[in-house]
């Protein structure tokens with residue numbers, strides 16, 4: 526197992542919205558630190574940090590071939606110790622190693638998914654991979670996942686996710702007495718569900734503490750409906 530561990534923090538904007546990142550990339554083979562490949566970085570913007578990571582992966586060499594199962598890139602926020610380390614999904618990991626410019630693009634929020642319902646402000650630069658998606662509002666919204674459980678958008682409690690007879694995943698909770706909530710797996714931290722599935726329930730409000738939800742943690746059904754309508758309209762305008 527080859528692992529790149531990126532410990533980083535970001536320096537808050539100095540006036541013009543610019544943020545810089547600093548930290549250290551550590552390389553581990555089978556949990557043993559390879560100090561010769563490990564290096565710190567400072568005062569990099571987000572794209573430069575990803576390019577820097579790309580160079581480290583290149584130096585480490587052969588093991589980082591496309592689709593390799595036994596490699597991982599893990600990000601850990603030093604300034605947010607309450608957040609769990611984030612393991613990059615395989616596709617983004619491969620992009621970082623082989624096509625950093627595409628990786629940078631993929632890790633930025635596409636315009637269509639820009640937060641609706643608030644004035645547009647620059648999105649925080651480092652929202653990695655699935656986390657970017659999780660904080661964007663769209664026809665689907667993200668639910669936190671913890672192993673076989675997910676945070677129920679009906680009550681905020683951890684509830685089991687099970688494979689249905691039709692091979693689709695669904696969240697089971699007393700909030701959805703008639704039909705478990707259909708969900709899609711994204712990675713080991715996030716699931717997605719369609720907003721329309723939520724609106725199809727009788728629930729008056731939903732537990733969705735996400736960046737787009739200025740009423741967090743709860744959002745009333747009317748407001749959610751409004752956001753979806755606005756999102757659909759804005760997506761149509763872009764197309």
Ligand SMILES: [Zn+2]
Nearest residue numbers: 677680698700
């Ligand atoms: Zn529930």
